[in-house]
Structures are given as structure tokens and as C-alpha cells.
Amino acid sequence: xxxxxxxxxxxxxxxxxxxxxxxxxxxxxxxxxxxxxxxxxxxxxxxxxxxxxxxxxxxxxxxxxxxxxxxxxxxxxxxxxxxxxxxxxxxxxxxxxxxxxxxxxxxxxxxxxxxxxxxxxxxxxxxxxxxxxxxxxxxxxxxxxxxxxxxxxxxxxxxxxxxxx
Numbered sequence: 001x002x003x004x005x006x007x008x009x010x011x012x013x014x015x016x017x018x019x020x021x022x023x024x025x026x027x028x029x030x031x032x033x034x035x036x037x038x039x040x041x042x043x044x045x046x047x048x049x050x051x052x053x054x055x056x057x058x059x060x061x062x063x064x065x066x067x068x069x070x071x072x073x074x075x076x077x078x079x080x081x082x083x084x085x086x087x088x089x090x091x092x093x094x095x096x097x098x099x100x101x102x103x104x105x106x107x108x109x110x111x112x113x114x115x116x117x118x119x120x121x122x123x124x125x126x127x128x129x130x131x132x133x134x135x136x137x138x139x140x141x142x143x144x145x146x147x148x149x150x151x152x153x154x155x156x157x158x159x160x161x162x163x164x165x
Contacts, residue, residue: 001023001072001073002019002022002023002069002072002073003019003023005019005065005068005069005072006065007019007065007069008061008062008064008065009041009059009061009062009065010059010061010062011040011041011043011059011062013037013040013041013062015037015065015066015069017033018030018033018034018037018066018069019069021033022069022070022073022074023073025073025125025126027078027124027125027126027133028124030070030073030133030134031124031133031134031135031136031137032136034066034070034134034136034137035134035136035137037066038050038058038066038137039137041058041059041062042054042055042057042058050137050152051152052152052154052155053155055152055155055156055159056155056158056159058156058159060159060161063080063156063159063160064160064161066080066134067079067080067081067160070082070133070134074126074133077126077130077131078130078131078132078133078134079131079134080134080156080160081160081161082130082131083108083131083138083153083156083157084156084157084160085131086104086107086108086130086131087104087153087154087157088157090103090104090107092104092153092154092157093154094154094155096154102114104153107129107131108129108130108131108132109122109123109128109129109132110122110132110135110139119136122135138152138153138156139152
């Protein structure tokens with residue numbers, strides 16, 4: 001299934017390790033690997049995160065490769081395009097308010113009982129909420145600045161294409 005997906009990259013990134021982790025159902029390690037690869041592809045490894053401008057300039061080819069790996073390996077349960085669908089379904093956009101941010105966090109289970117979760121509280125399996133992963137590439141477990149975060153998810157949503165399974 002995943003072996004048939006082309007691992008295309010405009011940035012010279014080898015997505016084989018991510019593909020192998022996802023194929024093995026190693027969701028936590030795949031989440032971490034996704035962050036590493038996203039940082040490499042965006043040339044942001046030294047900075048350690050991507051802001052909305054970085055996402056807006058991120059290679060569509062690489063973004064779609066990562067997304068397709070997540071979507072295919074999870075039968076449509078995980079992936080950036082899944083998160084985009086959820087974000088847009090609640091009216092998410094660049095100028096969304098805190099209520100929309102929180103609602104999205106609640107829907108993908110990055111928030112519980114009114115608080116943003118730490119890494120130790122995330123669920124790294126298919127029993128988690130739809131859209132729960134990948135998480136680390138977007139929020140890298142320091143979701144302190146929700147305004148920064150909503151701009152990031154909005155920029156990502158602008159770039160990703162939703163493909164049918």
C-alpha cells in the first residue's frame with residue numbers, strides 16, 4: 001500500500017524512514033520523524049519550528065508526500081489534509097478567534113477539559129481522534145502562543161490539497 005506511493009521531494013528529502021514507521025504503525029516515532037523532515041524540507045532545522053510564512057513557502061510536493069503517507073497509512077484517520085478538513089468544517093481561517101482555535105484543539109484531541117495537552121497526554125494510535133496526528137510538526141508540544149498556532153494551521157491549510165483515498 002505505502003510502497004506504491006511515490007516519495008517525491010523538491011528538497012532532496014528521503015521519506016523512506018517516515019514511510020517505514022507509518023507502515024509499522026509506529027505513530028509516535030512517525031510524528032517525531034515528520035517534524036524532523038518538515039524542518040529539513042523548510043530549511044528550518046536550526047530555528048526548530050515553522051512559522052506561517054515558512055508553511056506558505058513550503059514545497060507543495062513535499063507537503064503532499066508527507067500528507068499522503070499519513071493519510072494512506074491511517075486509512076484517512078490522520079494527515080494534514082484531514083486536519084485541514086476539520087479546520088475548515090468549523091470555519092477556521094487566518095483571522096479565526098480563540099473559540100475556533102480551541103474548538104479545533106478539542107476536535108483533534110489536542111485539548112481536554114479546557115487545557116492544551118502535553119506530549120505525554122497525546123494518544124499515538126488509531127483509537128485517537130480523527131486528525132490527532134501529525135502534531136509535532138505543527139505545534140511541537142509548545143502550544144503556548146495560540147495566535148501563532150492558528151496562523152500556522154491556516155497557512156498549512158492553504159497549501160495542502162485534499163486527495164481521496
